[in-house]
Amino acid sequence: VRQWTLGVDIGGTKLAAGRVDDSGVITRRRERPTPTGDGATVWDALVAVVDDVLAGEGIAQIGVGCGGPMDRAGGCVSPLNIPGWREFPLRDQLQDRYGARVALHNDAIAMALGEQQFGAGRGSDAFLGMVVSTGVGGGLVIGGRPVDGRTGNAGHIGHVVVDPAGPRCTCGGRGCLEAIARGPAVIAWAREQGWAGDGDRAQGPALVATARAGDPIALAALTRAGQAVGVALASAVALTDVDVVAIGGGLANAAGDLLIGPARTAFAAHGQLDFVRGCAIRAAALGADAGIVGAAALVGIDGAGAAD
Numbered sequence: 284v285r286q287w288t289l290g291v292d293i294g295g296t297k298l299a300a301g302r303v304d305d306s307g308v309i310t311r312r313r314e315r316p317t318p319t320g321d322g323a324t325v326w327d328a329l330v331a332v333v334d335d336v337l338a339g340e341g342i343a344q345i346g347v348g349c350g351g352p353m354d355r356a357g358g359c360v361s362p363l364n365i366p367g368w369r370e371f372p373l374r375d376q377l378q379d380r381y382g383a384r385v386a387l388h389n390d391a392i393a394m395a396l397g398e399q400q401f402g403a404g405r406g407s408d409a410f411l412g413m414v415v416s417t418g419v420g421g422g423l424v425i426g427g428r429p430v431d432g433r434t435g436n437a438g439h440i441g442h443v444v445v446d447p448a449g450p451r452c453t454c455g456g457r458g459c460l461e462a463i464a465r466g467p468a469v470i471a472w473a474r475e476q477g478w479a480g481d482g483d484r485a486q487g488p489a490l491v492a493t494a495r496a497g498d499p500i501a502l503a504a505l506t507r508a509g510q511a512v513g514v515a516l517a518s519a520v521a522l523t524d525v526d527v528v529a530i531g532g533g534l535a536n537a538a539g540d541l542l543i544g545p546a547r548t549a550f551a552a553h554g555q556l557d558f559v560r561g562c563a564i565r566a567a568a569l570g571a572d573a574g575i576v577g578a579a580a581l582v583g584i585d586g587a588g589a590a591d
């Protein structure tokens with residue numbers, strides 16, 4: 284009988300893994316920075332993290348959330364922010380090394396599933412989880428199952444257009460939510476307005492800290508990002524009829540109400556239909572653990588990228 288599952292969260296900043304029990308609690312967690320370098324270097328770092336968590340025990344099932352894009356049918360990943368992995372056969376490599384069944388999905392979808400099962404979306408039958416971090420992503424969980432769409436990319440709220448005349452987006456479009464609300468874009472906007480940073484401190488944490496201390500530019504930058512999130516959510520909720528949205532990810536977790544407050548205000552201003560107004564906009568509840576918990580939850584979903 285399975286007592287716990289291995290959840291693996293692979294991003295451009297860190298590789299994290301944990302033992303997750305059936306109630307979504309992480310009992311052993313390890314992480315290390317994602318190395319730059321070739322595919323083998325990244326793979327070796329991942330193996331080191333996983334081996335450390337397993338501590339010599341076997342594992343039957345592994346759930347993996349990874350940055351996209353990916354070819355889920357083939358189990359290959361090409362994360363934009365991990366240049367060493369292009370068409371990297373992650374699922375087969377993990378299966379071969381650990382003899383485990385591997386379920387693989389987009390990291391934002393894993394996060395959404397984790398929040399729906401164990402966090403801010405508990406009890407919701409129609410849920411949108413979103414991440415505001417280095418990028419902006421999201422995942423829909425309807426009837427307890429992640430919504431895949433044709434290619435597994437449903438829920439990409441970061442590329443909902445909120446300002447057709449807005450800034451260029453990394454996707455090639457213009458005025459996407461991500462082009463305005465992703466961490467680096469928020470910081471760039473603040474810099475343009477004259478925000479000076481906070482010494483040598485990393486810019487994301489510095490922006491939130493100076494905003495909390497009352498810096499008007501830092502506050503305006505987070506407000507602007509939150510407003511864009513709220514505008515996108517008004518459209519997304521009208522389209523999907525979800526009843527709960529949870530907002531997480533590094534920037535949103537750090538900024539809290541400085542970002543989610545303006546998001547709620549803009550959502551209320553733009554979302555006027557009764558069913559839209561009935562949707563709750565919440566802060567994500569699992570923090571930085573959502574990725575691992577959600578990845579582990581993927582193994583319970585039939586067909587979540589798993590090959591037997």
Ligand SMILES: [Zn+2]
Pocket residue numbers: 441442452453454455456457459461462
């Ligand atoms: Zn875009």
